[in-house]
Amino acid sequence: xxxxxxxxxxxxxxxxxxxxxxxxxxxxxxxxxxxxxxxxxxxxxxxxxxxxxxxxxxxxxxxxxxxxxxxxxxxxxxxxxxxxxxxxxxxxxxxxxxxxxxxxxxxxxxxxxxxxxxxxxxxxxxxxxxxxxxxxxxxxxxxxxxxxxxxxxxxxxxxxxxxxxxxxxxxxxxxxxxxxxxxxxxxxxxxxxxxxxxxxxxxxxxxxxxxxxxxxxxxxxxxxxxxxxxxxxxxxxxxxxxxxxxxxxxxxxxxxxxxxxxxxxxxxxxxxxxxxxxxxxxxxxxxxxxxx
Numbered sequence: 001x002x003x004x005x006x007x008x009x010x011x012x013x014x015x016x017x018x019x020x021x022x023x024x025x026x027x028x029x030x031x032x033x034x035x036x037x038x039x040x041x042x043x044x045x046x047x048x049x050x051x052x053x054x055x056x057x058x059x060x061x062x063x064x065x066x067x068x069x070x071x072x073x074x075x076x077x078x079x080x081x082x083x084x085x086x087x088x089x090x091x092x093x094x095x096x097x098x099x100x101x102x103x104x105x106x107x108x109x110x111x112x113x114x115x116x117x118x119x120x121x122x123x124x125x126x127x128x129x130x131x132x133x134x135x136x137x138x139x140x141x142x143x144x145x146x147x148x149x150x151x152x153x154x155x156x157x158x159x160x161x162x163x164x165x166x167x168x169x170x171x172x173x174x175x176x177x178x179x180x181x182x183x184x185x186x187x188x189x190x191x192x193x194x195x196x197x198x199x200x201x202x203x204x205x206x207x208x209x210x211x212x213x214x215x216x217x218x219x220x221x222x223x224x225x226x227x228x229x230x231x232x233x234x235x236x237x238x239x240x241x242x243x244x245x246x247x248x249x250x251x252x253x254x255x256x257x258x259x260x261x262x263x264x265x266x267x268x269x270x271x272x273x274x275x276x277x278x279x280x281x282x283x284x285x286x287x288x289x290x291x292x
Contacts, residue, residue: 044093055078142185150254192228192251195260197245200244201242207234213267213270214232232244233247
């Protein structure tokens with residue numbers, strides 16, 4: 001008797017649970033009719049939770065030995081993979097639950113075509129972010145020149161790259177620029193770059209003394225490397241001056257304007273102390289007086 005009562009109660013509870021799980025609503029009409037139940041929603045939620053935990057485990061496994069800049073870029077790229085995975089899991093669960101997902105796929109295809117036409121540049125940015133991650137053409141800390149602006153990269157995300165310019169302004173660069181345009185990367189191969197300061201001196205100046213003074217100006221400058229050694233080039237015989245360039249190496253391309261400015265101040269001081277004049281353009285005007 002007791003067993004019959006227990007069995008009856010159990011059947012009643014399971015029946016109530018089944019009735020609750022079968023509750024739902026219907027979308028569409030005719031052949032396009034789709035019924036969504038509580039069980040379907042719970043299954044979708046559970047599959048998303050399992051997929052999220054699995055993806056998190058994969059992300060931790062793949063990034064555990066990565067350096068911090070590479071890890072940040074991978075996480076940005078992995079977010080895109082997560083979105084695609086959730087969409088696939090969602091459609092797979094709905095299909096396994098007996099729901100005809102063909103109407104959803106048809107609508108999604110039309111939506112994707114529309115989005116593809118409207119958001120072409122956005123997709124280009126995303127593809128650019130993927131390529132940047134794969135070929136490591138851009139790293140956090142790199143100094144790049146884009147559209148005439150020199151900036152240090154702060155963050156590389158899936159769609160954009162954030163960088164700070166020499167005047168402390170943040171620029172947001174769409175990633176497609178790095179795959180469709182020529183970008184100068186000052187620090188891709190190494191951090192050392194060669195810079196130069198040009199100067200003209202008056203004709204008749206002691207060129208060897210000019211060379212020595214130019215080398216002295218850069219040797220005393222903070223930020224200029226001792227190795228490789230600086231050197232001077234006699235560029236040309238100009239219209240109004242003998243033209244020289246002093247070339248030197250630095251390890252911080254971001255500070256170039258300040259370093260060059262200080263070198264020019266020092267050159268001017270040394271030239272004044274040693275009676276080396278810096279000429280300005282001159283023209284001789286001959287007036288011919290013709291009498292009729």
